[in-house]
Amino acid sequence: MSKEKLPKWDLESIYPSVTSPEFEGDIKKIHELSENLKTLSSDKSASILSILNLYDTLMDVLETVGSYTYTSFSVNTTDSDVLAAMGKAEKAETAAGDAVTMMIHHLSSRTEEFSRPELKDYSLFLKEVKVSSEHMMSLEEEALANEMLQVSASAWGRLQESVTSSIADGDKTLTQLRGMAMSSDREERKKAYEREVKILADHKVALAAALNGVKGTALMLEKRRGWKDPLDRSCNTARISRKTLDALISALEEALPMFRDYLNTKARLLHLDKLQWYDLFAPVGKASMAFTFSEAKDLIIDAYSSFSPEVGAFIRNALENNWVDPEAHEGKIGGAYDIFFPKKKESRVMMNWEGTYDSVSTLAHELGHAYHDGVVKDYPASQRSYPMTLAETASIFGETVIFQEVLKKADKDEQLGLIEAYVQGACQVCVDILSRFYFERSAFEARKEGEVTPDDFSRMMLQAQEDTYGDALGTKHEYMWAVKGHYYNEGFSFYNYPYAFGQLFALGLFASKDSVKDFPKHYREVLSMTGRFEAKDVAAAAGCDIEDKEFWKKGISVIAEYAEKLKEWL
Numbered sequence: 001m002s003k004e005k006l007p008k009w010d011l012e013s014i015y016p017s018v019t020s021p022e023f024e025g026d027i028k029k030i031h032e033l034s035e036n037l038k039t040l041s042s043d044k045s046a047s048i049l050s051i052l053n054l055y056d057t058l059m060d061v062l063e064t065v066g067s068y069t070y071t072s073f074s075v076n077t078t079d080s081d082v083l084a085a086m087g088k089a090e091k092a093e094t095a096a097g098d099a100v101t102m103m104i105h106h107l108s109s110r111t112e113e114f115s116r117p118e119l120k121d122y123s124l125f126l127k128e129v130k131v132s133s134e135h136m137m138s139l140e141e142e143a144l145a146n147e148m149l150q151v152s153a154s155a156w157g158r159l160q161e162s163v164t165s166s167i168a169d170g171d172k173t174l175t176q177l178r179g180m181a182m183s184s185d186r187e188e189r190k191k192a193y194e195r196e197v198k199i200l201a202d203h204k205v206a207l208a209a210a211l212n213g214v215k216g217t218a219l220m221l222e223k224r225r226g227w228k229d230p231l232d233r234s235c236n237t238a239r240i241s242r243k244t245l246d247a248l249i250s251a252l253e254e255a256l257p258m259f260r261d262y263l264n265t266k267a268r269l270l271h272l273d274k275l276q277w278y279d280l281f282a283p284v285g286k287a288s289m290a291f292t293f294s295e296a297k298d299l300i301i302d303a304y305s306s307f308s309p310e311v312g313a314f315i316r317n318a319l320e321n322n323w324v325d326p327e328a329h330e331g332k333i334g335g336a337y338d339i340f341f342p343k344k345k346e347s348r349v350m351m352n353w354e355g356t357y358d359s360v361s362t363l364a365h366e367l368g369h370a371y372h373d374g375v376v377k378d379y380p381a382s383q384r385s386y387p388m389t390l391a392e393t394a395s396i397f398g399e400t401v402i403f404q405e406v407l408k409k410a411d412k413d414e415q416l417g418l419i420e421a422y423v424q425g426a427c428q429v430c431v432d433i434l435s436r437f438y439f440e441r442s443a444f445e446a447r448k449e450g451e452v453t454p455d456d457f458s459r460m461m462l463q464a465q466e467d468t469y470g471d472a473l474g475t476k477h478e479y480m481w482a483v484k485g486h487y488y489n490e491g492f493s494f495y496n497y498p499y500a501f502g503q504l505f506a507l508g509l510f511a512s513k514d515s516v517k518d519f520p521k522h523y524r525e526v527l528s529m530t531g532r533f534e535a536k537d538v539a540a541a542a543g544c545d546i547e548d549k550e551f552w553k554k555g556i557s558v559i560a561e562y563a564e565k566l567k568e569w570l
């Protein structure tokens with residue numbers, strides 16, 4: 001049987017190329033709009049609405065250019081034209097950043113006007129402008145910081161991506177080796193894990209230097225801007241209170257015994273005394289749980305359509321019009337993402353297809369993000385941008401829709417594989433995410449004292465895994481700090497907990513779908529609020545109190561029911 005030909009995404013409808021006049025024209029336009037915004041922000045007679053409209057226009061072009069250069073880079077990290085284009089985009093981003101800083105400075109002196117009727121739709125954005133102004137250095141310092149980020153934290157982040165996307169052990173890239181974690185052959189999984197650890201160890205010095213650079217930059221800037229700590233800024237960015245975060249983390253910690261029990265159940269299902277790290281993603285159940293990309297497309301379209309014809313039509317359009325780039329190859333970064341192009345009002349999805357149910361779930365996850373983008377696409381930039389906490393809601397809701405639909409059609413043996421894969425995914429989002437939260441908290445504390453060695457990063461990673469997985473896992477993975485790209489983004493400190501937030505919030509939403517009249521409409525309305533309201537208010541609209549630990553425990557109880565169900569196969 002010949003290997004399935006996988007599609008490639010269509011980026012030419014965004015721009016013909018990174019060297020095209022259209023792309024170059026928008027680079028030039030960003031600089032022009034940035035200057036215009038500076039000029040308007042120095043005019044005390046300018047209306048706030050006119051300033052915000054110009055800001056929205058600038059952000060649409062800037063985001064489109066940034067999304068295009070990143071998508072081009074992510075599938076070919078060594079392309080010289082793309083790297084040159086990224087340099088141009090970063091200069092444009094710096095210019096825009098300077099203009100936005102000036103705008104915030106200007107608007108902070110006019111807060112008494114924020115309550116005007118014509119600014120009602122901008123109320124959250126203006127509230128955040130006020131907070132930003134309270135955590136702002138001088139205009140000169142902010143301009144310098146903005147420019148320096150491109151040659152410091154951003155450069156360190158690109159180094160990590162370039163290294164991890166290109167390193168290999170023999171005939172296998174790091175991305176390919178990590179994909180082998182889902183093999184049904186234990187010896188193959190073990191060897192892939194050992195090869196992965198080996199090549200990461202070989203590059204640990206460079207990767208630790210990158211992580212030190214990113215975390216050092218974040219600490220320096222947050223201190224100068226008056227943030228209590230990186231977590232303080234993270235909560236503000238996530239539009240949640242520390243009370244909400246504490247409730248979430250506490251619920252996750254209380255759930256650890258349940259998840260460890262699940263891992264012990266998985267070991268028994270695999271006829272093992274104890275799981276090792278390389279067994280975490282091992283398939284359980286019927287070996288035929290494999291999918292072609294074409295089968296996955298049909299499955300996902302049908303599942304989303306059964307939830308809502310409107311959502312199904314959106315997903316069909318995305319899949320049939322080449323929004324997805326699924327093929328893994330050398331030079332392509334690992335993982336998966338959805339990204340939005342405001343000028344086109346379309347998204348694109350990158351992933352690395354493995355033919356497993358996990359790949360199906362990942363595709364459904366990213367298309368959930370794309371649908372969310374589609375719901376808010378017509379709002380101006382200042383009302384469209386939603387935090388990561390709420391961003392993960394639609395994606396994990398999508399995973400759940402697919403899971404439920406496939407489960408209905410599966411036989412007994414297939415149900416075992418599906419339920420285990422579902423609980424496995426939840427374990428990653430709740431347990432592994434908690435370990436990453438612990439690690440990042442420790443990494444920041446250590447970086448305050450100075451440069452952190454690669455071995456110290458590994459020690460902190462192992463401790464975080466011990467505190468979460470406990471004795472349910474034998475071997476741990478000391479180089480997970482080197483693999484996860486989000487650690488290397490200065491603007492995404494503590495990227496981890498939003499995934500757990502999204503998982504449990506989505507489960508709460510999904511559980512209520514049969515009791516809410518016209519739930520698909522309600523669901524769309526909740527998503528439409530995500531760029532215009534704080535997380536607490538969005539959750540309240542969905543009937544949820546996210547500052548109450550009991551709310552989070554309800555979501556965990558859904559996972560626990562499936563984890564308990566696995567014991568039927570022992």
